[in-house]
Amino acid sequence: MTLSNQPERVSPAGVSGENSLSVDVCDADAVALQRYREDCAEAGFMPAQSPDWVSAWTRHAPHPSIIVRLCDGQAHLMSLALEVVEQGRFRIARFISNRHANGNFPALDLRVRDGLPETYLTKLRDGIRQARPEIDALVLERQLRQCNGQENPLLGWPHGDSPNVSLAVNLDGGFDAVLARSSGKRKRKQHRSQARKLEAAGKVERRLARSRAEAEEMLNAFFDMKAHRFSQMGIQDVFAPDAVKNAFRTLFGDAAETKETNFVLHGLEVAGKLRAVTGSSRIGDRLICEFSSIADDDLTDASPGRFLFYQNIEEACSEGLKIYDFSVGDEYYKRLWCDVETIQFDTFVPLTGKGRILAFGLSAAARAKHVINNDPRLWRVAKALRRRLGSAHG
Template sequence: MVDAVLAGHSGADMQVQAGSPVDVTLAFTPAGSAVLERYRAFAAAVPKGPAQHPVWVEAWGATSSSRLVMMEISHRGAVVLMMPLEIIRRRGLTIARAIGGTHANGNFPASDPSFARNLSAELTHEIDRSIRRSDLDADLVLVERQAHEIGGHANPLAALASTESPNVALAVDLNNGFGAVLDRVGRKRRLKKHRAQTRKLEAAGGFGHREAKTEAEVEALLAAFLQQKGERFRKLGIENVFTDHQRFFEQLFKRSLAEAETPFRLHALEVGDKLRAVTGSSHLGDRVICEFSSIAEDELLQVSPGDFLSFLNIEAAADQGATVYDFSVGDEPYKRGWCDLVSTQFDVAVPLTLRGRAYAALLIAASRAKRQVKSNERLWSMVKRLRRSKAAASGATAEADD
């Protein structure tokens, strides 16, 4: 991981030696319907992150006012990487970023695995140089929260890494089944707790593990999630990053119903005819990623409905053959109680203008500072207390963790 501004390299560093065998082209093209159809065909056969799934891209394009472009890399005449980006304005700059903004975690460009395996320093330099010299009307290409690998396949953009993302990602290894998970986390203690929760939920009217299978169910579960999450964010003094994207999430989960593998799914714990916890997850290959979750802060809060739903979701994922249940970015105690896999993600910031270079430097410095704060448990706890106190006193909200 390179913890430095890539823009700091001299022009000579980026040059490919004369007579080298590099044969790579890079282009940014408007992501119209024809390009998106070609992207869907390409992405179907290669590894990709959840936010690079065609359903995610198409849902965002249908509900966002952002202009979409496709970054496309070809090597020796064959397309080897396609990465949809959106053009946004931030603090007076024009930025090309991963589609989905802060909701896009574990980003991974749709790419030919053999390209990443054989990616040389020379090719990497040429890709970096091509981005910088492109005619893209932007100050900065910024792709944050990228996964280093998916399913054993390396991310070809890792060679361009500018800095490590502030938040770690936590996951559960399911390779040996749910029984092995219970053995690792303390089978006796975990099952005792689960039985106690089951008795309390039965006494409260019985419970059900629901999955949204129709558009009406998508609307119902998503509405419960937004209400629960909104209340939680208000109490924590955190900006509600879901408020402006309700239409996107509705489209994402509704469109997913029409896909053979149902890549995005909503689950809920229903107790006494009320939804007490909700999760939204992506299902790509043998990996299940919990993208978001919420709980109802009511009379059953002490029963830990979110933890109970996690138990059911992880058990179901293992039974369905998944090898990893990923809680995505963010380090929280409830995740640590399950997880045995810890990974980092990285950010790529390639400036195209002087203003983009200055902003990239600020972003990297801020990311480094966040990592230092979050790696200090005492300091991070203090920051969260101050944020809650400020919100309670003024009604203002702070920025979300990510």
């Protein structure tokens, strides 16, 4: 990171140096959310820190939410939308929506290209500590190192690799080029075979949610599919809480009634029933699959999920997008397409003495998970143990 010219690059005319820095930490009320939206008009960010996402989650989340704003004079530099939660005997601040937030990147003013000086981050940390002394640590996971040419300033804090890889597809050259790079002949043949199997059951239609009612229908189908799938795998259903469901209903319901939106739901309907659903966000030239699932029924063997992904990727290419992002998680169906791997990073910043203990433990746990996830033998053992534990508590 080059710091010598940084104050000039991030400060407006007539303002320079650290003495002009200020940190504002406030509850995410209507006034703060409106200011956050205005700041984001001249900032880069990823979907889970976008104004629409933040607004939907703060409306329904059971945890108090805060907006942290770093300014140079009157000029906005960076904001973080966080939720404050109890974690055992500790109180932490984390990205709003927790595990549903992936590829995180703060709302960063477009003038800030190469990160921020260490002294700016010290000011940010101390400002949060002074305003909210009850918070023991900042737990900021699954972050991108760069976003649309901007370096993530939080790389200036101690950090480590996230345990799980993020997978994506390079769409350069269009759909034919994508297929040429990923066993295209086989994919086309499989897609035609899947189409015949699905059409034998009835009318096949790929749907886009264009109203709140359609969004509700697709989300309800998705929640049911996911609950069944997680139960089979012995995994906690992270979509089960009402707060999570209602936040996504607000986010995608509002989006479905907006002409130009960054959040879309697609469903594959066969014989009048939804068999696969994807929820996606769009940022710049990137389409991100935030979640997906398939129905467990008589057509599961026809792979409706893979069929829908094929069409989603084909459409993304036709719209001139550059990346189709499957987000965090290493799955076989993603590997069939992906040629881009991204290792995100986690930041654990202690704010109190207790927080130092927590940050050390979280860092050690993340390193251990990274080792397990990257060792096929250990990962098989971990998945088997997870299923057994899930069955025991089921």
